[in-house]
Amino acid sequence: MSLVDPQTAKIVFLDRDTIPPHITIPSLSCPHQWIDYPETSPQQLVERIKDADIVVTNKVILDASALTHAKRLKHIAVAATGVNNVDLDYCASKGIQVSNIQGYATQSVPEHVIALLFALFRRIPGYHKDIQTGEWQRQNKFCFFTHPIKDVAGSTLGIIGSGSLGRATATLAQAIGVKVLFAERQRAEQCREGYTPFEQVLANSDAVSLLCPLTDDTRNLIGRDELQQMKSSAVLINTGRGGLVDEQALVEALQSGEISGAGVDVFTEEPADDSNPLLANSTLPNLILTPHVAWGSDSSITRLCEILVANIEASLQQHPIKNRVV
Structure with a gap:
């Protein structure tokens, strides 16, 4: 017997606004009741999930205190890769299936990483700001060089995270003449074939890209000590998770010139x-911020919905379920 009667299934999407309105979610092939909520606050959560058979969430937190009220719940479909917003232990104990989305952004995220790499090496935000503030007029020259410009080709990119996104980023980087180093896990006793010790990646890379998940082991993976190990001419790009980086330490490193620049798409708290x-410190000329959109090309979001x-x-x-987590 099916876990959920497909003729009467009630499916609740708690934060539909995490999918752009111009992206259509495909229809299910069987009769069902589907309810979209643009967003859901903690105060609204219990009422909305208490009689749901399937709950769809992108970022709404589903902890045990809320889930205990969802007596009919059989499946949580996370509309993202990360599942740290769901109490997986509780779900396992109650037989609630949890699924996520994998492999949908292997074009979008790498392109965002490379876009940030070009923008930081070419110092595009800094020059844009100079024009805004009248520096070109003050210089009174056809061009001026207030920020050093570096070529991307011939540089070394250290990638922390060797999953599908890390591998896809490496392929794209190598196609434009970038040398790639995959970092071994921090404090690993041995270095696997094809990997470079973590500390060597920090010391030898012109850019470091974070594409690993956030776990207890990777929280604050990049802090003051790690930033000090990087080249002063290097840049840091984080499209992984905000908690991977000590944000205050990063700002201080940018202000002091300890590193050359940073591109950040993810934050410890979002928004x-x-x-x-x-x-x-968003006005720093060597800092580029984007609002967790590296994954969000139309084609990637369409694939996510599929x-x-x-x-x-x-x-x-x-x-x-191909992408079953629990």
């Missing part, structure tokens, strides 16, 4: 506010 060190619906269809039909 970030002015209390966040990066936002508070995988999301496939996960739900598999659950309803009692077929193996």
Whole structure:
């Protein structure tokens, strides 16, 4: 017997606004009730999930205190790769399936990394700001060089995270003449074939790209000590998770010239506010901030929606879920 009756299934999407409105979510092939909520606050959560058979969430936190009220719940379909917003232990103990989305952004995220790499090496934000503030007029020359410009080709990119995104980024980087080093895990006793010791990657790279998940082992992976190990001419690019980087230490490294620049797409709290060190210093000419959109090309989001619906269809039909986490 199916875990959920596909004729009467109630499916609730808690934060539909995380998918752009111009992207269509494919329809399920069987009768069902599907309810979209633009967003869901903690105060609204219990009421919205209490009689749901399937819950779809991107970033809404589903902890045990909320899930205990969802007596009919059989499947949580996470509309993202990261599942740290779901209490997986609770779900396992109650037989609630959890699925995520994998392999949908292997074009979008690498392109964002490389875009930030070019912008930082070419110092595009700094020169743009100089024009805004009238520096070109003050210089009174056809061109001026207030920021050193570096070529991307011939540089070395250290990648921390060797999953599908890390590998796809490496392929794109190598295609434009960049040497790639994959970092071994920090404090690893041995270095695997094809990897370079973590500390050597920091010391030898012209750019370091973070593409690993956030875990207890990787939280604050890049802090003051690690930034000091990098070249003063190097840049840091974080499109992984905000908690991978000590944000205050990064700001201080940018201000002191300890590193040359940084491109950041992810933050410890999202959305970030002015209390966040990066936002508070967003006018730095060597800092580029984007609002967690590296994954978000139209083609990637369309693919995400297709995988999301496939996960739900598999659950309803009692077929193996390709992206099952629990």
